Amino acid sequence: MIVSNSKANVGPSLTHQLCTQQLGGFQNVGATVKQFKNFQREMKCLMNSHDGEMFKSRLDTLAETKGLHFVYEKDSKNALTRIFWTNCDMQRAYALFGDGVSYDPTYGTNKYNMTFTPFTGIDHHKRSITFACALIEHENDESFMWVFDQFLAAMGGKEPNYIITDEDPGIIKAIQGELADEEVEEEGDEDEE
Known part of the structure; x- marks a missing residue:
C-alpha cells in the first residue's frame, strides 16, 4: 500500500x-x-540506484504498446546523459503542423539537473502542440546537435521552415552546423554530376 x-x-x-x-x-x-x-x-x-533502468524499461513498454520512438545515451557510469523521444501522434502532428518549430530548453530544475528540451508548434486551433522532447545533461553544442539529429531522423528528415529559439550559442552553433553539413553534401552531389 x-x-x-x-x-x-x-x-x-x-x-x-x-x-x-x-x-x-x-x-x-x-x-x-x-x-x-x-x-x-x-x-x-x-x-x-535503479531509476535509469526503470525509466528505460518504462519507455520500452511504451514503445511496444503506444508506438513510442526513443533514443538515449549513457556515460561510463551507466547513467543517462541524453534521451530523446516522440511517438506516432507527435510525428503525425509534425507532418501537419511542423512548418514552424519552437525549441526552448528549460532551466534544469529536476533532481537530475537535466534540461528538458521540447520541440513545439501551433496547430490550426492556435494551441501549442508537442512534436518531440529530450532531456540533456549538458547545454552545449554537442548535445544540441545530437538532439537536432535525433529530431530530424525521427521526423523522416523533414526540416521545419523556421525554428524559434533563444540566443543560446550552443543552439545557434548546432543549427548552423547542421545547415553547413547539408550544404557540403549538396555541393558534393553537384560536383559528381
Whole structure:
C-alpha cells in the first residue's frame, strides 16, 4: 500500500491513517507511522540506484504498446546523459503542423539537473502542440546537435521552415552546423554530376 500510494503522491503518514481506518485500529496495522516513513525512505534509496533502468524499461513498454520512438545515451557510469523521444501522434502532428518549430530548453530544475528540451508548434486551433522532447545533461553544442539529429531522423528528415529559439550559442552553433553539413553534401552531389 505504501508503494501504491507513493505513486499517487500520498505520503506515509496519510497511508498509515488509511490503513488504520481500513483495518479497524492502530493495533491491527502492525507498524507505526515512523516505520512507514522508514520503509518509504528505503524504497526511494533503492529506486534511485535503479531509476535509469526503470525509466528505460518504462519507455520500452511504451514503445511496444503506444508506438513510442526513443533514443538515449549513457556515460561510463551507466547513467543517462541524453534521451530523446516522440511517438506516432507527435510525428503525425509534425507532418501537419511542423512548418514552424519552437525549441526552448528549460532551466534544469529536476533532481537530475537535466534540461528538458521540447520541440513545439501551433496547430490550426492556435494551441501549442508537442512534436518531440529530450532531456540533456549538458547545454552545449554537442548535445544540441545530437538532439537536432535525433529530431530530424525521427521526423523522416523533414526540416521545419523556421525554428524559434533563444540566443543560446550552443543552439545557434548546432543549427548552423547542421545547415553547413547539408550544404557540403549538396555541393558534393553537384560536383559528381
